Amino acid sequence: xxxxxxxxxxxxxxxxxxxxxxxxxxxxxxxxxxxxxxxxxxxxxxxxxxxxxxxxxxxxxxxxxxxxxxxxxxxxxxxxxxxxxxxxxxxxxxxxxxxxxxxxxxxxxxxxxxx
Amino acid sequence: xxxxxxxxxxxxxxxxxxxxxxxxxxxxxxxxxxxxxxxxxxxxxxxxxxxxxxxxxxxxxxxxxxxxxxxxxxxxxxxxxxxxxxxxxxxxxxxxxxxxxxxxxxxxxxxxxx
Numbered sequence: 001x002x003x004x005x006x007x008x009x010x011x012x013x014x015x016x017x018x019x020x021x022x023x024x025x026x027x028x029x030x031x032x033x034x035x036x037x038x039x040x041x042x043x044x045x046x047x048x049x050x051x052x053x054x055x056x057x058x059x060x061x062x063x064x065x066x067x068x069x070x071x072x073x074x075x076x077x078x079x080x081x082x083x084x085x086x087x088x089x090x091x092x093x094x095x096x097x098x099x100x101x102x103x104x105x106x107x108x109x110x111x112x113x114x115x
Numbered sequence: 116x117x118x119x120x121x122x123x124x125x126x127x128x129x130x131x132x133x134x135x136x137x138x139x140x141x142x143x144x145x146x147x148x149x150x151x152x153x154x155x156x157x158x159x160x161x162x163x164x165x166x167x168x169x170x171x172x173x174x175x176x177x178x179x180x181x182x183x184x185x186x187x188x189x190x191x192x193x194x195x196x197x198x199x200x201x202x203x204x205x206x207x208x209x210x211x212x213x214x215x216x217x218x219x220x221x222x223x224x225x226x227x228x229x
Contacts, residue, residue: 036218043117044205044220090158102171103148103218107157 004093006106013081013113021076021109023091033074034092034103035065044090050074061085083115118142121206121221129229133194136224140187140208146170147189148209148218149181153202164189196228 005024013019025031035047048059055067065076074091091106118141128134140147149161151174160173164183175181178196183189193200203223209216 034217036220043119043222044207044218045117046217049217102160102163102173104160105150105158 004091004104004106006089006091006109008109009107011109011111013111015083015113015115016080017113019076019078019081019085019111021089021091021111023074023076023106025072025074025091025093025104027072027093027095027104029095032094033065033067034094035059035063035074035076036090036092036105037087038090038108039087047076047089081111081113083113085111086113087111117219117221119144119206119208119219119221121204121224123224124222125225125227127227127229128196130196130198132196132228133192134196134226136191136193136204136206136226138189138191138206138208138221140189140206141219144208144210144219145187146209146211146216147183147187148207149175149189149191150205150207151202152205152223156202158205161191193226198228201226201228 007022033050036044037047038044048057050057050067058064063078067074088108088110090108094103120139122137145166148163151159161175162181163171167183178194181191203225205223207218207220209218
């Protein structure tokens, strides 16, 4: 079935550790890729997006993601996390479906950064 | 603040009842999207409206319906509620009729069905 998979449901890191959150999708054809973040008690907001061009995209707050087409992956990375990065992270893929676009989210990864 | 307003913030109701969730999009946004977030299903796309017209449907149950009014606010109606409908319901808006436009999410309505 077509889906967006985030294999790590919960990640716990210490401050200054490096982060990589996995995202794989199973849609063929042209896709656009996003990472959204939801900080505790706040709404979802866009972290970064990939449409075309350089497969390494940089987002806000030092986050970046790499699109690897051959692996159907769009992993999120940050070299050194901070306590304030504690949040839930959602990978999303926009696809065409029955003539309409729709945005499909992964199940999310909860990141806890301990000080 | 995303500019998207959802009311109410919390809703507790009994099985079999009907509720209406309301969403006001960001000023200038024509597209409204509804998502359901539950612990076991993650974020599920329900339905999208653009300038008053239904544009895309996701995993929306027949017991659920939505509409977008001329002033662009939207309502999601949930009827014959079941325990499994308990979830966080998000509304999002964007400027264009395209998921490539960044979505701006509201804070959600937490629905508890008892």
